[in-house]
Amino acid sequence: MDKNTQCVHSGTISDRVTRGLNTPIFTSSSFEYMDVLENVYPRYFNTPNQKAVVDKLSALENTAGGLLFSSGMAAISTVIFSIAGNGDHVVMQKDIYGGTHHFATAEFERFGIEFTFTSNSVEGFEKAIKNNTRLLYIETPSNPLLLITDIEAAAQLAKSKNILSAIDNTFATPINQNPHDLGIDIVVHSGTKYLGGHSDICCGAVMTTHELIERIQSSAMNFGGSLNATTCQLLERSLKTLGIRVEKQNQNALTIARFLSQHKQVNNVYYPGLETHLGFDIASKQMRGFGGMLAFELDEDRIDPDRFVRKLGLITPALSLGGVETIICAPAVTSHAKISAAERQELGISDGLFRLSVGIEDVDDLTADLEGALSN
Ligand SMILES: *Cc1c(COP(=O)(O)O)cnc(C)c1O
Numbered sequence: 001m002d003k004n005t006q007c008v009h010s011g012t013i014s015d016r017v018t019r020g021l022n023t024p025i026f027t028s029s030s031f032e033y034m035d036v037l038e039n040v041y042p043r044y045f046n047t048p049n050q051k052a053v054v055d056k057l058s059a060l061e062n063t064a065g066g067l068l069f070s071s072g073m074a075a076i077s078t079v080i081f082s083i084a085g086n087g088d089h090v091v092m093q094k095d096i097y098g099g100t101h102h103f104a105t106a107e108f109e110r111f112g113i114e115f116t117f118t119s120n121s122v123e124g125f126e127k128a129i130k131n132n133t134r135l136l137y138i139e140t141p142s143n144p145l146l147l148i149t150d151i152e153a154a155a156q157l158a159k160s161k162n163i164l165s166a167i168d169n170t171f172a173t174p175i176n177q178n179p180h181d182l183g184i185d186i187v188v189h190s191g192t193k194y195l196g197g198h199s200d201i202c203c204g205a206v207m208t209t210h211e212l213i214e215r216i217q218s219s220a221m222n223f224g225g226s227l228n229a230t231t232c233q234l235l236e237r238s239l240k241t242l243g244i245r246v247e248k249q250n251q252n253a254l255t256i257a258r259f260l261s262q263h264k265q266v267n268n269v270y271y272p273g274l275e276t277h278l279g280f281d282i283a284s285k286q287m288r289g290f291g292g293m294l295a296f297e298l299d300e301d302r303i304d305p306d307r308f309v310r311k312l313g314l315i316t317p318a319l320s321l322g323g324v325e326t327i328i329c330a331p332a333v334t335s336h337a338k339i340s341a342a343e344r345q346e347l348g349i350s351d352g353l354f355r356l357s358v359g360i361e362d363v364d365d366l367t368a369d370l371e372g373a374l375s376n
Pocket of ligand 1: 071072073074097099100143168170189190191192193202203204
């Protein structure tokens, strides 16, 4: 089956009782144990609603299986803590989601885990790998500058060094990119973003091999970050339209990226689908679409960033991403507000930098809103 067909059909548990087409919501937290193959319990990650979503995501990511979590960070922290422990070392790309970055700096040391932040180049990863390295952790496209990491090269490096590899595939979604097919062991998602897609649920997923699921699940049952049946059902419902949503977001984002890159008030546009983007060649090789996220930098000599964002009508300044509505955020005053201005400058995050999460609206309405706010 192809992606859109998998979105609609994979994993559905047909309702034998009513012959309804949708997976019912199984609310039980208590299941009978006599004459069954496995004990079922929400925190064991094996309830029917969890399984239905995992089966759909397994089809989409082409993995043997997976686990659903109550947030993206529950998924990410469980993966890392089930692989690395006291005395182990983790190599992480430094341009990653702020929460993951903070998780490493705030928690690893207390648990005896060493880590090195590197550039997103394979040479950078190779230099950082040590004898006690257990995991290479990457994210592409990255937040907020949409840097592109060569997934296949990173996976091959990890294999050659006998360490595991993990990727945060939140920005790309399985519609645009399948890292497991390129050799990455573990794929994580913040399902709060595109998988949920309607800015109304919080969840996460880990997709991987049978062997690694067993290992991660045994820790996950102790950490306890499983997902409830009602949210599983909302996620399953959302995933049916993931393909058409993301395809529309890809198209809209490319149109807006081209529009902004020709605008005189805009200095830089960061979108992996633009030929001028540093990662365009690698992105073209490993992605089927370039995603709905882009960033751009206003020419602060010509236009005031605060005035610009206040003049927008349709496009809302808001946190998070991946929903059907287009939202904008300034990393300098949101995700990266806690770091010094000097550090921000080093990371390429100016006060005029904006990140756009492009929705599924008619693109002409979006460019008109931007044009209105960009005019003096
Ligand atoms: C939001 C996000 C996360 C964290 O997910 P939560 O659901 O907020 O815990 C991780 N990675 C990326 C790329 C994200 O955008």
